[in-house]
Amino acid sequence: MSTSSSVPLLLTPQQVHSLQGNKLSLLDASWFMPNSPRQPQQEFLAKRIKGAQFLDLDVVASHHEMGLKHMMPQERVFADACANFGIEHDSHVVIYDTHGIFSAPRALFMFRTFGHYNSSVLDGGLPAWLAEGLPVESGPTARVTPTEYPTPTLRIDALRSYDQIVANSSIEPTANANADLVLDARSRGRYLGIDPEPRPGLSSGHIPRSLSLPFNMFLQEKEGVDGMKYTTFLPPADVHNALKEAIGAERADLVLKGVLPVTTTCGSGMTAGVLWLGLKILGVERLSIYDEASFFRSLSCI
Structure with a gap:
């Protein structure tokens, strides 16, 4: 399997x-917020990249006692999903979504955290593909021959549990402190608690000592062939500038030097993946996502 670099x-x-044709596996990982009327699987059947x-992400996930969606799956759940997609351990997996950049980074995080480094995100997703006039298809997908995907090893250091985040919230993250800098990918209004959460029953506000970095600060908006807006990543230099604008030049420097570890978070762990990918593009290695998978929570207490 290829290395991450x-x-x-x-x-x-x-x-x-x-x-x-070169052992490529294309996956549409489109996902929409709970209050959205859009149906990702119906859209997939209506139009998708040929062969996708x-x-x-809500199915290939751990079963959480609180009903939380798209949490990190157990190793064998991930492996079985790959096997059913016909993915082999050396397949190049390319993931996209219909927003441009939204949920695909979360799927990439899953693949790479399970050691499948031969994986990438299609920048701009399906809208960018359509803008290039590249082939699409519709209707039911062709039957896939399952593979024997080996059980991977989860990189525990890429995840943070509830207990770890609670403990971390009592420590000011500095160069000398044993604490992660927690970056919140939600909108500024949700971070401040002045805009409602999209999921009923959730309290407003943010994790103590976390900083606001809305995920769209790393993205640029473009117009598709159908007039609909979609997003792509900003150039790395602009992603760097957005990071400095959100957390300050001094903290950004510590993050890029690997002195200050970062955990990204959001409402459910989805757009935290956008921040994760943006920081990965900048070369940040000490990086994790807050993921409340029930099996990981138990592991973190061992």
């Missing part, structure tokens, strides 16, 4: 198109 995190539509399969 040898496979690009982001690929353009033309780069992905050039890979077709649908990855439901």
Whole structure:
């Protein structure tokens, strides 16, 4: 399997198109907020990149006692999903979504945290693919021959549990403190608690000592062929500037030097993946996502 440094995190539509036929596995990981009327699987059947399969992040997930969705799956759940997609341990998995950049980074985080480093995100997703005039298809997907995907090893250091975040919230993150800098990917209004949460029953506000870095600060908006807006990542230099604007130049420098570890979070762990990917693009290695998977919570207490 390829190492994390040898496979690009982001690929353009033309780069992905050039890979077709070379053990490429395309996954549509589109996901929408609970209050959205859009149906990702119906949209997938109506239009998708030719040869793609649908990855439901709410299905390939751990079963949480609180009903939380898209938490990190157990090793065998992930492996079985890959096997059913026909993915082999050396397949190049390219993930996209219909927003452009939204849920695909979370799926990439899952693959790479399970050691499948031969994986990338299609920058701009399906809208960028359509803008390039590349082939699409519709209707039911073709039957896939399952593979024998080996049980992977989860990188525990890439995740933070509830108990770890609670303990971390009592410590001011500095160069000399044993604490993560927690970055909140939600909108500024949700971070401040002045805008309502999209999920009923959730309290407003933010984790103590966390900082606000709305995920769209790392993105730029473009217009698709149908007039609909979609997003792509900003150039790395602009991502760096957005990081400095949100957390200050001194903290940003400590993060980039690996002195200050970072945990990204959001409402459910989805857009935290956008921050994770943006920071990975900048070369940040001491990086995790707050993920309240029930099996991980038990492991963190051992």
